[in-house]
Amino acid sequence: MNPTNESASKMDKTILQNCQVNLSTEALVEIIEKRGEGTITANGAVSVTTGKYTGRSPKDKFIVNEGEAAEQVDWGSINKPMDKNSFIALYERVLEHLRAQDTLFRFTGWAGADTDYRLPIEVITEFAWHNLFARQLFIREDNETAGKHNAFTVISAPTFKANPKRDNTNSEAFIIISFEERIILIGGTEYAGEIKKAVFSVMNYLLPQQEVLPMHCSANTGASGDTALFFGLSGTGKTTLSANPDRRLIGDDEHGWSPNGIFNIEGGCYAKCVGLSEEKEPQIYHAIKHGAVLENVFCHNGMPDYSNTERTENTRAAYPLAHIDNSIFPSKGPHPKSIIFLTADAFGVLPPISKLTKEQAMYHFLSGYTSKLAGTERGITAPEATFSACFGSPFLPLAPAVYADMLGEKIDQYDADVYLINTGWIKGPFGIGERIPLVYTRAMVNTVLEQSLEGVDTVPDDYFGLHIPESIPGVPSQLLKPWESWESYSSYQVKAAQLAAKFHENFRTFTKVSEKIKNAGPVYQG
The missing domain is CATH 3.40.449.10 (Phosphoenolpyruvate Carboxykinase, domain 1)
Structure with a gap:
């Protein structure tokens, strides 16, 4: 330097x-144990604590x-x-x-x-x-x-x-x-x-x-080279849904989209561990072995306890991609055929799946919406709408519109289909409705990956202007239109109007986007 x-x-x-x-990994593990920086768990991972800072410090x-x-x-x-x-x-x-x-x-x-x-x-x-x-x-x-x-x-x-x-x-x-x-x-x-x-x-x-678009997303590819991207904030299911035994993992968090295709920026994964189990996420569970680093995970008699969140809910595991059996080396793939934006809508009003136009894709990319479930905190029951530009605003040195414009250009250039998939609530908002079953979400994702939605009839969403498929194999059709699954249509209208207003309020912060993109947001203006 x-x-x-x-x-x-x-x-x-x-x-x-x-x-x-x-x-080498072996030498570092030996030094870590000798210096008392961490302990070795029963599965061979290094267990460490990070003191008072158990997450990023954006301020x-x-x-x-x-x-x-x-x-x-x-x-x-x-x-x-x-x-x-x-x-x-x-x-x-x-x-x-x-x-x-x-x-x-x-x-x-x-x-x-x-x-x-x-x-x-x-x-x-x-x-x-x-x-x-x-x-x-x-x-x-x-x-x-x-x-x-x-x-x-x-x-x-x-x-x-x-x-x-x-x-x-x-x-x-x-x-x-x-x-x-x-x-x-x-x-x-x-x-x-x-x-x-x-x-x-x-x-x-x-x-x-x-001229490379950096992206906060996961990526995998099928046997025929059909690459898919998964964008989503914490709690939306990005890691879970991109971990597919029938597809090969390019990476779980950071990628670039260049003229050559998709490439992983990293050589490893940094997965959340809270609630981790072999049954729900076997690939991640088995990736935590010799050479992996566990941050702030409680261990009892050398065994990690992923249910214990006394130190933090942000328990983490760092491990190389080689620990994932179906990962790709080098971590690259063709230009994506499918792009999936994941959101966990606790208002219960966004459709479980909808196809986006290019302008809608840019709008929702800039919005980066999900719901922070404040209901997990004692005494708080209302969800909190959270927006993070490009699904990663803390990491964007340039104006968000720069990345959104690049995404729009690449969608056009490589003819990628973009879908918004809601992994959150149906039949009502958080506290009244229920979270959509994972089996239905997987069915929707698989339908997208199989590119079998071409020609399927869609219906418009009156509040958000989204295009909802009439049918998805394996998913009850009445769940696809959120207003049909609510007991009270008027209650649905109230919540839909509230969320639409939040989208509009958040989007006022973007001053360098075209009117065409601004108009691709919720139809309801309040």
Whole structure:
């Protein structure tokens, strides 16, 4: 590393000499146990805790206001600026802190399975288990060029605590991206997900410059090369529905759509563990074995207890794609035939399945809607509508319309069909109705993947302007039109109007989209 500011030095020899480079999984596991960073579970995974930070800290994330980024970044509450001098000063303090460590760990590899668009990365960590995390989540280098040419360097120093007044941070924790210096600086937090998502944020900035659409989605492909994408926020079933024994997994979370097709940005998976069982999600359950990292999962006599959420509901497992039997190597696939947007609508008014026009696809991509089920919290019964642009707004350095426009262009260019599938409530809202059975959702997904909806008659949705198929094999037809499954049509109207209003309110935040896209939202205006 060679920051352009004269006050910032190169990553000096003292630090590099202290780094153990690209250690094997076995060696890292041994060091983690010896240093007391974690314990080994009965299934061979490494079990660790992350202290007070058990999830991402979005208020502690900054982008350095410098160079081209100063003009291109969509500054605001998500992309908060940090001035260059503050970054350089903090960077130097972190280097001084690292020089005092006896041993550091360095991983070199790639983000991006497509060799035409991959980014060389290096990850330097204080903790051995953070380096094991990087080894399992990113793509391991296949030669000695990784980390040497134009690499992005991630520095993870969790035991260094920032001083907000001195360092111009929000708290002791910080995640800072400098696009000019090609550095990601992380400190004050032990949560490993910051490493993964910071690299994804970098890719969301760099890939559009190469006409590649970065996407927060899972992807799989069938025997005939029919690739499908699954977008959806937490709780919508993205991981569950994309894990299909009859299809091969490209990846479960981050992908790029290039002129060559779809490629995984990562080399591993970072799955939620809450409620995990062998019966419901056998692929994930069996992927947690030697070399996997379990974050904040309670263990009893060495056995993980996935039902225990005393530490956090955000328990996680990190493991390489090789732990999934039907994964693809390299993690690439043809251009998608089907794109599925998943939402868990607790209002109970969105149809279980609908086909979207290109403009509707762009509208719902920008909206990124689902319901946060506040009913899981004591004393709160009403659901909370949640919108996250492009199904991943915390990781978008550029304006959401940039990504939506690219999606529209690719839908046109590659003739992809887009569907909105509601995995949430039917027969009424949360608390009155019921969640649609998984067997019905799988039937709808399979119908989409088989591309057997062509020519099927559709009916319009009066509130949302959606096109609802008249029939789906294996699904009762009366469930496909939500208003027909409610006991009271007037109650349905009230809830539909409420959700439509929330869509319109959220979409007012997008100022750089065409009227055609704006008009592709709910028909009901209130």
